Amino acid sequence: MDDVDAMTVIHDYLAENKLRARSLDDVLRSKVVSSVSAFDRLLHDVIHTGMVDIYAGQRASTPKYLGETIPIGIVVRLKVAGDSPNDNVFSRTIQNKLRALSFQSPDKVADGLSYIWAENRKWQKIAAVMGEDETYVRATLETIVRRRNSIAHEADMDAEYKFKRSIDLQLTTDFARFIRKLGETIHGLVH
Secondary structure (H helix, E strand, C coil), rough: CCHHHHHHHHHHHHCCCCCCCCCCCHHHHHHHHHHHHHHHHHHHHHHHHHHHHHHCCCCCCCHHHHHHCCCHHHHHHHHHHHHHHHHHHHHHHHHHHCCCCCCCCCHHHHHHHCCEEEEEEEHHHHHHHHCCCCCHHHHHHHHHHHHHHHHHHHCCCCCCCCCEEECHHHHHHHHCCCCCCHHHHHHHHHH
């Protein structure tokens, strides 16, 4: 998220020095995309580390973790590997599985966290630690992800009127601040 915050510095520098060809809005759009990407990466790392810790006996397992399927070929490799290579085989297997998943929408975040966190009311707990209402936290994440998807997949174009949607520094700063707080809260709760 520090890299995301640096985009504000770049934006401000370009604006102050009038080094823009047209608009600096795309710098702000990249801030939204990068914020969501950083959040998604954090969740991948937290979930991966948690699953490896469970495998190593350093963390309690969860029902979702215990229900996860592993291909027989991996089971055979785990059976014949020594302790250290065994951990590496498991780690790479989990990393490859998680690579195909996205942890951006509230439901997918909660589902992914279920691998390492047995809490039944995840969003209620997360929101409480953030000092916010659960509905607000979930809706805000959904809004940010929707905007990220509009930027990434539709060039942030308004479908009806065929022009780019407006964006400003305050909106992107609020989005980044929320994503940082959400990520830090989740990390603190599950780590």
